[in-house]
Amino acid sequence: MGINLEINPSIFNPIYLKYQLKNNNRYQIYFGGSSSGKSFSLAQRTVLDVFNGNRNYLIVRNVQGTIRRSCLNEVTKAISNLKLSEYFQVNKTEMVITCTLNDRQILFCGLDDPEKIKSITPKRGVITDIWVEEATECEYKAVKQLDKRLRGISKVTKRLTLSFNPILRDHWLYKDYFSIWQEDNKYIEKDNVSILKTTYKDNKFLTSDDIAALENESDPYYYEVYTLGNWGVLGAVIFKNWKVEDFTEIEKTFDNHRHGVDWGFADDPFAYIKSHYDKRRKRLYICDEIEVVGLLNDESAPLVKEKAGGSRVTCDSSEPKSVAEFKKLRVNAKSAKKGPGSIEYGIKFLQGLEIIIHPRCQNFKNEISKYKYKEDKNGNILPIPVDKDNHLIDALRYSLEDDMKSTGVSVLK
Incomplete structure (x- = not known):
């Protein structure tokens, strides 16, 4: 029927x-x-x-x-x-x-x-x-x-x-x-x-x-x-003070850029990040990024040079040879002053800022949304960041080390 x-x-x-x-x-x-x-x-x-x-x-x-x-x-x-x-x-x-x-x-x-x-x-x-x-x-x-x-x-x-x-x-x-x-x-x-x-x-x-x-x-x-129906962050996630926003219209007025590099080649990517720091408003704009696996220094240096120009680029100090090679390749590179407690101090500093991410920086967005603290077997949050998928975040910390000092946050214990 x-x-x-x-x-x-x-x-x-x-x-x-x-x-x-x-x-x-x-x-x-x-x-x-x-x-x-x-x-x-x-x-x-x-x-x-x-x-x-x-x-x-x-x-x-x-x-x-x-x-x-x-x-x-x-x-x-x-x-x-x-x-x-x-x-x-x-x-x-x-x-x-x-x-x-x-x-x-x-x-x-x-x-x-x-x-x-x-x-x-x-x-x-x-x-x-x-x-x-x-x-x-x-x-x-x-x-x-x-x-x-x-x-x-x-x-x-x-x-x-x-x-x-x-x-x-x-x-x-x-x-x-x-x-x-x-x-x-x-x-x-x-x-x-x-x-x-x-x-x-x-x-x-x-x-x-x-x-x-x-x-x-x-x-x-x-x-x-x-x-709003958006994917969220909660629990052990370290950063909740960020948002994605297209700030192209005001980007041309930025004059306080920071540049950072975290070395990588095979399993870990080479990571470069460019940001603008508005000290008065405690606002950090994530402007540009590079994250690529398999780049030699003579391949990554021109890419960084194109984005940073003659500005100082603060690099991971664990590879002094790479820093020296960048200098020879006409990048204004310097080694970060890492030390005991530098990661924790860097996180504390970044947590005190409003972080605005340009839509072009998808890799950084992916990192910051997942970067979290370790948890014990009972689910208790430990004050230790998980050292995974944090290459751009590390590069960002290096680039802001002088700003941390000027606000009373030291990168050293």
Whole structure:
């Protein structure tokens, strides 16, 4: 029996109607702020896909106990809102929803029950869609195993859908999928991957109280992540006093540049950084960078010379031979006065500044967002920075050593 289903578009948030409802990319990511309607709209799509007789869904969260009061309830409400209750049988005990018109199903499971995941099979056909809700809770291997479950003959494109609020930038989701992402995007698709970012502003069904609660969030981390939908920094991360901003218009007025170099060749990159230090406002502008593996000194020197001109370039003192070679290559190089405690003092100094990063300095942005303190086995934060992926930060510390002295922060114990 065929049903001629007419649905008023006004029941959808417009951004999801445009980018989600007919999206057939293999990998689909829906992320952003709290109350942006991600789960609501995915539940709507799930119900319509199953009703139309083309798809079977497996909906998962990391822990099965959380599914009943989240995903299952969301899908059940969507069935009701779409006025399709007479066509669906909901078994809340087994957590299975079946469309009685075509025997297509929506199955629910937790990733903490791997044996059930392996054996779960729909009544008719194969699983065509897996939706991972709150994907940031899940381990990399678990999601990759889910991807392998999308197999078998099907008339429709199989899809793995991930929905979540972003958390920290060192999460595997960010590393795996967001290389195609640009911060000013709302939607992008490439190589069978699509990413849609939404916030509360994309959800027309919120009340004024809902909006006020989000806009009045006072905690910087929660405001960034849950209000603005941005990847955040928290916990053991060392620097939270930075932002990315295009300051091209005022850059021509900068006259107080600092230049630093951290040596590297094979495993570690050669790193150069250029900044402008506004002492009065305690503001540091990150203007330019070089980060390349495999450069010889006679290859890196001209690149630094081009950016620094005749200005002094403060270099890592661990390689006096490289400093001498830079001088011969007409770079105004000098060795940093490193010593015991210099890293801690440098971090303390930088933490006291407002750091503004030009969008062209992506490598520095990646470093500062992940640079963190060590933690013990119990998760307690130790006052020791992790010596990893910090080459541009080290170069920056060298370049500012004289400024640290003038403000009473010594680079030596």
